[in-house]
Amino acid sequence: MAESAAEPARARPRPLSLTWLGVAPFMLFALMFLIVPATLLMVGAFQDPQGNFTLQNIANLNQPTIIRAYRTSIAISAASAFGGALIGFLIAYAVALGRVPRWIRPTMMTFSGVASNFAGVPLAFAFMATLGRTGLVTALLTSIFGFNIYRYGFNLLSFGGLTLTYLYFQIPLMILIMTPAIDGLKREWREASAILGASSWQYWRMVAFPILWPSLLGAFLLLFANAFGAIATAYALTGSSLNIITILLFAQIRGDVLHDPNLGYALALGMILITGLSNGAYIWLRSRSERWMR
Amino acid sequence: MKRPAIGPWITIIIGAIYFLVPLVATFEFSLRMKRGEYSFEAYRVVFGDPNFQASFTYSAVIAIAAILVGVLLVVPTAYVVQLKLPRLRPLVEFITLLPLVIPAIVLVFGYIRMYNSSSWIPLTNSARGTDFLLTCAYVTLALPYMYRAVDTGLRAIDIRTLTEAAQSLGSSWPRILFQVILPNVRVAVLSGAFLTFAIVIGEFTMASLLNRPAFGPYLQLVGANRAYEPAALAIIAFIITWACMGLIQLFGGGRRSDTRR
Numbered sequence: 433m434a435e436s437a438a439e440p441a442r443a444r445p446r447p448l449s450l451t452w453l454g455v456a457p458f459m460l461f462a463l464m465f466l467i468v469p470a471t472l473l474m475v476g477a478f479q480d481p482q483g484n485f486t487l488q489n490i491a492n493l494n495q496p497t498i499i500r501a502y503r504t505s506i507a508i509s510a511a512s513a514f515g516g517a518l519i520g521f522l523i524a525y526a527v528a529l530g531r532v533p534r535w536i537r538p539t540m541m542t543f544s545g546v547a548s549n550f551a552g553v554p555l556a557f558a559f560m561a562t563l564g565r566t567g568l569v570t571a572l573l574t575s576i577f578g579f580n581i582y583r584y585g586f587n588l589l590s591f592g593g594l595t596l597t598y599l600y601f602q603i604p605l606m607i608l609i610m611t612p613a614i615d616g617l618k619r620e621w622r623e624a625s626a627i628l629g630a631s632s633w634q635y636w637r638m639v640a641f642p643i644l645w646p647s648l649l650g651a652f653l654l655l656f657a658n659a660f661g662a663i664a665t666a667y668a669l670t671g672s673s674l675n676i677i678t679i680l681l682f683a684q685i686r687g688d689v690l691h692d693p694n695l696g697y698a699l700a701l702g703m704i705l706i707t708g709l710s711n712g713a714y715i716w717l718r719s720r721s722e723r724w725m726r
Numbered sequence: 727m728k729r730p731a732i733g734p735w736i737t738i739i740i741g742a743i744y745f746l747v748p749l750v751a752t753f754e755f756s757l758r759m760k761r762g763e764y765s766f767e768a769y770r771v772v773f774g775d776p777n778f779q780a781s782f783t784y785s786a787v788i789a790i791a792a793i794l795v796g797v798l799l800v801v802p803t804a805y806v807v808q809l810k811l812p813r814l815r816p817l818v819e820f821i822t823l824l825p826l827v828i829p830a831i832v833l834v835f836g837y838i839r840m841y842n843s844s845s846w847i848p849l850t851n852s853a854r855g856t857d858f859l860l861t862c863a864y865v866t867l868a869l870p871y872m873y874r875a876v877d878t879g880l881r882a883i884d885i886r887t888l889t890e891a892a893q894s895l896g897s898s899w900p901r902i903l904f905q906v907i908l909p910n911v912r913v914a915v916l917s918g919a920f921l922t923f924a925i926v927i928g929e930f931t932m933a934s935l936l937n938r939p940a941f942g943p944y945l946q947l948v949g950a951n952r953a954y955e956p957a958a959l960a961i962i963a964f965i966i967t968w969a970c971m972g973l974i975q976l977f978g979g980g981r982r983s984d985t986r987r
Binding site: 449450451453454455457458461462464465466467468469470472473476519522523525526527529530531532536540542543545546547549550552553554555556557558559560561562567568569599600603604657660661663664667668671678681682685686696697700703704707708711712715 | 731733734735737738741744745747748749750751752754755756799800802803805806807810811814818821823824825826827828829830831832833834835836837838839840862863865866899903921924925928929930931935942945946949950956957959960963964967968970971972974975
């Protein structure tokens with residue numbers, strides 16, 4: 433009897449050690465591979481090579497090459513996020529509410545899961561084989577319609593080409609995010625507005641859209657950050673010929689092309705700020721939209 | 727009331743064309759290696775390339791290591807946070823979302839600064855050390871998906887009852903975690919694992935900047951120097967991604983988290 437009473441007493445400290453064991457490695461990992469490395473870069477952005485505090489690195493960001501790189505990156509990310517959000521929303525709407533055969537929805541969702549993860553170098557290969565100078569679609573357009581897109585200013589290795597390529601993972605990502613949100617629109621809302629005499633347009637403008645807009649804007653921001661941090665596709669497609677911020681940073685890490693390591697840290701700081709703002713706003717908007725989606 | 731749905735059809739057809747044409751074109755291109763006829767020559771060349779085999783094996787091994795480390799790291803944490811420390815949830819969730827906020831290229835830049843040969847922990851001094859660093863980098867990349875998958879899996883089962891039942895039968899904590907909880911969330915763990923594999927197998931930026939002979943840098947190199955092999959590799963990569971997603975659906979009914987990089 434005495435022994436069995438002692439059992440739980442001896443076992444008592446163990447849950448504590450489990451709690452500790454469960455969380456401590458995770459926190460240590462987060463410190464070592466997320467928080468400290470990112471902090472080191474941010475600190476480095478405010479240091480000169482001797483380690484003294486300075487704002488010179490931030491001021492040095494104001495060079496034509498760097499400004500242009502940020503600007504092109506933002507433009508490509510915004511364009512592909514806008515296009516992806518618009519087209520992805522339309523497809524999600526068509527799949528969720530558009531009276532199409534039932535098999536289309538799971539097919540589209542599965543495909544979106546695959547395509548949103550089909551990024552990086554292979555995606556660049558696929559678009560080179562499609563719309564590159566010797567790509568199938570380029571060749572077909574030339575031989576059938578006599579229309580050489582490259583003679584009319586199209587270039588896969590440019591702003592437009594890269595945006596078109598990025599859409600291949602942006603649209604599916606939007607479909608994955610928006611289909612559940614559109615499902616969250618309750619039928620009662622539509623019926624109620626129809627009973628009150630609202631047209632379909634009025635329903636969308638005054639009921640559905642105000643409910644969906646946090647999801648829509650949030651998804652746009654997520655897509656933006658998604659494209660902004662991407663590099664592999666652009667690098668495989670254009671080499672280092674396209675001046676976007678990730679490719680510039682890549683070259684800086686490889687060979688210090690800016691001839692100033694601390695300027696590289698400032699470059700990284702700028703990227704963290706942009707993706708941080710855009711993701712932060714996404715998370716905030718998502719928590720807003722979830723109120724309606726219960 | 728029932729109008730024929732023309733608009734949705736047009737949308738879906740245009741979307742399907744945009745999605746399918748690059749795949750068809752890439753496949754067609756990959757068959758053109760021999761002049762004047764379609765053949766699988768490009769695939770034969772790719773599969774016969776020792777660098778393909780070596781880099782793919784290397785990336786697969788790193789991916790599996792990253793999955794193991796990720797599972798060992800995430801399952802106890804998610805379990806403890808749900809069962810005992812719900813106050814930590816916002817902090818832990820914030821941490822798991824950080825890899826989506828900090829771009830991969832910035833993270834690896836931080837690693838190079840933190841673990842370079844003249845630092846306190848000079849991991850990049852040796853090949854093994856760098857392999858370890860790359861594994862941890864991939865665990866970080868996959869953290870948002872792995873955590874989300876496991877957390878959702880744990881919510882779907884009654885971990886409190888399972889834990890109490892196992893405790894009252896005298897199970898030790900490791901036993902509860904690995905023989906009671908883990909088998910019950912294996913579907914979630916597997917979907918996290920396959921997603922990790924799909925993300926990691928062709929990853930380019932981190933592997934390239936850490937100078938490891940992984941599949942992503944190999945792909946880039948072939949792309950810069952060859953004509954038909956890249957198309958074949960794109961098809962192979964697409965099939966691998968498809969297989970990973972298909973296995974997730976097969977095991978778990980295909981629910982996927984909406985946030986990804």
